[in-house]
Amino acid sequence: MRRSTASVPELVERARSGDPRAVARLISLVEDASPLLREVMAGLAPYTGNAQVVGITGSPGVGKSTSTSALVGELRRAGKRVGVLAVDPSSPFSGGALLGDRIRMQEHALDRDVYIRSMASRGHLGGLSWSTPQALRVLDAAGCDVILVETVGVGQSEVEIAGLADTTLVLLAPGMGDGVQAAKAGILEIGDVYVVNKADRDGAEQVRRELRTMISLADRPEGSWRPPIVLTVAQAGQGVDEVAAAIDEHRAWMESAGELDRRRVKRARDEVETIAVTALRARWGDVHERSELDDLAEQVVAGKTDPYRAADALLDAFTELDAARP
C-alpha cells in the first residue's frame, strides 16, 4: 500500500507541485473523514485563497456537462490551471457516485493542469456532500486558478452551490419551460452569469428576453453587479469564450467592490459554525454512556418539561462539563 506511506506534509507538497495522485489522495482523505482530516486542513490553509470557485447549475438537459467541458478547454487555452468537481446524484441503493461526468471529461483526462473529480451528493435531494468545501481547499492549494463545481440541477444543491461559489453560473436552454421554472426555483437570485445554451434552437431569444426582463425588475443597489446573459452552443464551442470572459469580469468586479472577501468570509463563517455544531452534537451524543440529551428527551415525552427548558439544561450541562475539564 504505497499510497498510505506518504505523510500529510509530503502529500501537500506534492499536490502543490502539481502531482494529480497527491491531489486525489488528499481529496479521498477529506471525503472519507480520515483521522488525518485535521492535519490535512491545517497543512493546506497557508496555500488557499487563490482559486475562483465557479458553481455551474441548471435543470437536467440544459447541457451542464458539455458546457463544463467546453469551459475547461477555454480556460486551459488561457493558460489557467483548472479543477472540476462534479457532484453526482448518488443512487439511493448503491450510495456510489456515477462515472458519467468523468467519461464525458476524458478529452481533458491527460492534461496535467486539469483535475477532475466526481463526488457523491447527499442523497436524492441532490445536496452537496459535507466534504465539498474541504475538497475545494485541496484543489485551491494545488494551484487551481479556477474550480468549476458542476451540480445536479435539482433540489437544494443549486442553492447550496451559490453559498459555496465565488461566481454562480446558471444554465438554461430553450424549450424547457425554463423561464417559468427559473422564477419558481429562485435561481434568479443566485446567478452571477446566465447562460442560454443550445442557442441554435428555437426559443433561445425568448429565454434571453424573459431573463433580461426578470433581471431588470430585480431591486439592485447602486454599483452592484448586473448579471450578463450569454448565448452559447456548447456542443460546437460557440459563445464559450464569452462565458469565460464573463467569469473573469465577475471576479474583477468582486475584487474591486470588496465582494470577493465578503463572500469568502461569509462562507468561512458558515463552515466554521457547521464544524463547531457538528462537534457539539457529537459531544452531546456520547459524553456519557447514556447521554444527558436522552434523559431530557424522555422528560419532554413524559410532559415533565418542554423542549425549550430542556435545551437550556443541555447547554448548561455542556458548559459545566467543559469548564470542569483540565
Add this chain to the structure above:
Amino acid sequence: MRRSTASVPELVERARSGDPRAVARLISLVEDASPLLREVMAGLAPYTGNAQVVGITGSPGVGKSTSTSALVGELRRAGKRVGVLAVDPSSPFSGGALLGDRIRMQEHALDRDVYIRSMASRGHLGGLSWSTPQALRVLDAAGCDVILVETVGVGQSEVEIAGLADTTLVLLAPGMGDGVQAAKAGILEIGDVYVVNKADRDGAEQVRRELRTMISLADRPEGSWRPPIVLTVAQAGQGVDEVAAAIDEHRAWMESAGELDRRRVKRARDEVETIAVTALRARWGDVHERSELDDLAEQVVAGKTDPYRAADALLDAFTELDAARP
C-alpha cells in the same frame, strides 16, 4: 384588541376545553415566535402525549387533500377529535400560505372537534416550518386524538414529516409513474401505511403489485411492522375506513412494540438539539458587537488558520464566556 388580553395559562385552559379560537391564538403565538413562546411551551407540556401524529405525503395529483378530508370524516365518525395541519408551499414572492386546503376542508369547518390550520412551508423546497413541532404540541394539548399533517409531496418535506410523525401515510395513484418515483424518492423507507388512491383507474393493481414486491424485498427484523397497502377512491369515500383501521393498527403495534416511545424520544431529542443549536448560533452571532466568529472566519480566509482549528477556538471561547457568567 381583545385577543391579546388573555394570559397564556388562560389560553391553555381554554384550548384544553376545546375553544378553537384559543387553539388558533396559541398556534399563532408559536408561528410568530412570540416572546411568549417559552411560556406557551411550558404551559402545554403537562398535557401533551395523547395525540397520534399522522403524516400524509405523496406526489402532487395523487389526491392528498381529498384523502385527508375523507379521513377526517372517518375519524370523526369514530368519535375522535381531529387536528389537521396543512403545510402549503409558500410563494417565493409573497411568502404567504395558500388557502386552498382550508377551502377544500370547509365541510368540516363548523365541527368543533376538528381543528384545521394551514401553515407556510419553508420556501420552494417544501420543507416544514420550524414551528411545526410546536404547533403539533398545541393541537395535542387541545385534546386531539389524531393530528393529520398534510405536506406538499416535494423535496424534503416528505422526509421531514416521517421524522415528526408517529405514523406516515404515503399516497400513490396509478398512471403517474409512481412505481419508479417511489423507489427514487426513498419514500419506501418512510411509509408505515401505503394508500393507492384513484383505485378505480387503470393501473391501480399494478401499483399495488409493485409496492408489494418492493416491500417484500426490504430487509425487516423479526417482529417489525409490515406496511399494509390500502386501495381507495377518496373522492367516493371508498376504502377510507380501511385507512383509518390501518392507522389504528399501526398505533397499537407501536405501543406493544415500544416503538411509539422510541419514535417520540428520538423526535424530542432532535427538537431539543435543534433549539439548543439555534440558541448557540444566536450567541455566537451577537455576543460582541464584532463577533468571535467573524474574526475566526477572516483568519480562515487569510489562510492563518483552518476551519477545524477555528471551530475549536469558537467552542473554547463560548465555554469560557459562559463559565464566566454569574
